Every structure is written in structure tokens, then in C-alpha cells.
Amino acid sequence: MKKRLAIIFSAALLLSMIVLNKPAYSATTQNVMVYVEIPYVFNLDWYINGSIVELTGPNAITSADFLSGMRTGIVGGVLSATANESYDLTVAANDTYFKGPGVKPVTDMLVDIDGAGYIQLDGTNEVVLISNHAAEVDGQKTVSYQVNFNSTDVAGLYSVTLVYTIKPHI
Amino acid sequence: MKRIVVLLAALISIWGVTAFAGTQDTIINMEIPAVLSLEWDTNGVDHLDLTGVNAITLVEFANGYKDSIAGGNLLASSNANYDITIKAVDTYFSGGSGTKPTSDMLVDVNSAGFMALDGTNEVTLVYNNPPETNGVKTLTYKIIFTPNDTQGVYFTTLTYTIKATL
Numbered sequence: 074m075k076k077r078l079a080i081i082f083s084a085a086l087l088l089s090m091i092v093l094n095k096p097a098y099s100a101t102t103q104n105v106m107v108y109v110e111i112p113y114v115f116n117l118d119w120y121i122n123g124s125i126v127e128l129t130g131p132n133a134i135t136s137a138d139f140l141s142g143m144r145t146g147i148v149g150g151v152l153s154a155t156a157n158e159s160y161d162l163t164v165a166a167n168d169t170y171f172k173g174p175g176v177k178p179v180t181d182m183l184v185d186i187d188g189a190g191y192i193q194l195d196g197t198n199e200v201v202l203i204s205n206h207a208a209e210v211d212g213q214k215t216v217s218y219q220v221n222f223n224s225t226d227v228a229g230l231y232s233v234t235l236v237y238t239i240k241p242h243i
Numbered sequence: 244m245k246r247i248v249v250l251l252a253a254l255i256s257i258w259g260v261t262a263f264a265g266t267q268d269t270i271i272n273m274e275i276p277a278v279l280s281l282e283w284d285t286n287g288v289d290h291l292d293l294t295g296v297n298a299i300t301l302v303e304f305a306n307g308y309k310d311s312i313a314g315g316n317l318l319a320s321s322n323a324n325y326d327i328t329i330k331a332v333d334t335y336f337s338g339g340s341g342t343k344p345t346s347d348m349l350v351d352v353n354s355a356g357f358m359a360l361d362g363t364n365e366v367t368l369v370y371n372n373p374p375e376t377n378g379v380k381t382l383t384y385k386i387i388f389t390p391n392d393t394q395g396v397y398f399t400t401l402t403y404t405i406k407a408t409l
Contacts, residue, residue: 103281103282104401105403106399112299112394210305
């Protein structure tokens with residue numbers, strides 16, 4: 074009788090161990106689903122501030138500038154361009170003419186980027202300064218200006234706002 | 244007659260004593276298997292969503308990375324020294340509008356330092372860890388960005404595996 078009980082006990086013990094050992098067969102791998110959304114990135118900042126170009130007072134146009142018909146190499150700051158696709162950089166004026174005492178068209182102003190050559194403004198129409206530039210982060214673009222003069226430019230203070238835009242290249 | 248009964252009773256008692264005086268052995272066979280278990284803690288993150296309000300920002304893109312991405316805790320149990328590895332389901336993220344390698348993703352376990360994924364090859368994150376039960380492994384992710392990472396929602400599946408150290 075006792076032997077039988079012992080056998081039953083042993084069997085029960087083995088069975089319980091099998092049941093208790095079940096966690097040994099739990100997962101040995103775990104997965105993670107990762108979703109990452111990268112937005113369109115088109116960003117333009119001033120790396121070296123060129124938001125105001127002051128050609129007045131001590132920096133006013135000189136007689137020599139006027140007589141030579143231009144002032145060139147005007148420092149315009151440095152733009153920082155970031156894009157995750159090929160991009161264009163354009164510039165447009167907020168008006169066809171400078172605000173001032175005379176009638177001076179903004180087409181008298183030209184812009185150069187990184188010494189690539191001066192490009193004339195076209196009033197409020199966007200002019201492409203950089204076309205199909207490869208994607209980059211913090212691409213620095215040195216801006217220089219040239220202003221042309223002619224005999225009809227009467228004396229006074231003139232001003233205009235230029236708008237630089239970075240956009241996907243189409 | 245009374246004497247016979249007493250004698251019989253005595254014989255029975257002697258037999259009875261003899262019947263219960265022996266020993267019995269029990270052989271216990273117990274098999275402890277190799278225990279290797281990897282589970283998510285209650286704050287485990289099996290679905291990492293960096294979209295919508297959590298999408299990559301301009302600043303992160305311009306910085307070239309997003310780090311300190313909480314990945315929750317894994318619980319590791321093993322009765323032998325063990326390793327934890329990670330691999331991606333593919334060499335590149337799926338989706339998006341470009342080709343972004345999964346090696347742009349890095350994982351840190353318990354602040355030991357970020358390790359880059361190697362596509363579908365297993366990368367060992369924890370090596371020769373002593374046996375333990377429910378050892379907490381805190382995961383943190385980092386994602387690298389390059390200018391060529393064009394817009395879109397990219398996704399991949401990462402697989403963590405616990406295995407005995409060889």
C-alpha cells in the first residue's frame with residue numbers, strides 16, 4: 074500500500090514539475106514595430122545676419138560709386154539652407170520699385186550667391202538664384218549685392234524688401 | 244481457546260510490526276530546462292510611434308539625430324549566462340519616399356552606450372550577463388538623419404533575442 078502511495082506521489086511530483094517548468098518555454102524574442110515620420114524639410118535661416126543692408130550714412134553711395142554706375146560687392150550676410158530634397162533658392166522684391174523720392178526700379182539691384190555671378194532682380198517676380206541644389210543641412214550661401222545707378226536716380230533714401238525662398242526643385 | 248486467541252493476536256501484531264518496519268525509497272527525477280525568457284515590462288514599448296505630433300522636427304533633422312527615445316523595459320530571465328541581441332527585419336526601412344538604412348537606428352541598453360543596428364544581422368547588446376530573474380533592461384533609441392532622408396513615414400520591425408552565451 075505504501076509503495077503504491079510512493080509511486081503515486083513520485084508521479085504527481087514529476088507532473089507538477091513539468092507544469093511548474095512551463096515558464097522555461099516562454100518567449101525568447103520580442104519585437105518592436107518602429108514608425109518614423111520624416112517631414113518635408115525646407116528651411117532658410119540667416120547664418121550671418123543679412124536681414125538689413127544699410128547703405129546710408131557713412132555707407133551711403135559715393136560720388137565715385139554713382140559715376141561708375143554701380144556699387145558692387147555689397148556684403149549681404151550668409152544664408153543657411155537645409156532641405157531633404159533637391160531645392161531651389163529664389164529671391165523676389167516686395168515691389169517693382171524702391172520706395173523713395175525718385176522712381177528707381179528694383180531691377181537695378183542684382184544678387185550674387187557664393188560668387189556664382191550677379192543675377193538681376195525682376196520686381197515682384199521670383200528669380201531663381203540656385204536651381205536643383207542637392208539636399209543638404211546648413212548649406213551656407215554667401216550673399217552679395219550690386220546696385221546699378223543711372224543719371225535719373227535722384228537724391229534721397231530708397232528702400233525695398235527682398236524675400237528669399239527655399240522650395241523643392243520641380 | 245483463550246490461549247489460542249492470545250497467541251493468534253500476538254502473531255498478528257508481530258506480522259503487523261514486520262509489515263511496517265521496512266523502508267521505501269523514492270527516486271526523484273527532476274529536469275530543470277535551460278530557462279531563457281524575454282518579456283516586456285508593464286511599460287514595454289513594442290510599438291514605437293514617431294509620427295504625427297511625435298514626428299521628427301526640423302531641429303532634430305538639422306541636428307542630424309533624435310535621441311533619448313524611450314523604448315521601455317525588457318525583462319530578461321535566464322539560468323545561464325546570456326546574451327541579448329537585436330536585428331531588423333530588413334536592411335532598409337520600409338515606406339517613406341527614400342532609401343533609409345536601418346543602420347541609422349541605434350539602441351542603448353541601461354545607458355551602456357548606443358550601438359548601431361546592422362540590418363538583418365544580429366548585434367549583441369548585452370554579452371555574457373550572469374543568470375538572473377526578471378533583469379530589467381531599459382531601452383533607449385537614437386535615429387540618425389542625413390540630408391538624403393526624404394519625407395515620409397518609414398517603418399521597420401526590430402527583434403530582440405535572448406540566448407545562452409556560447
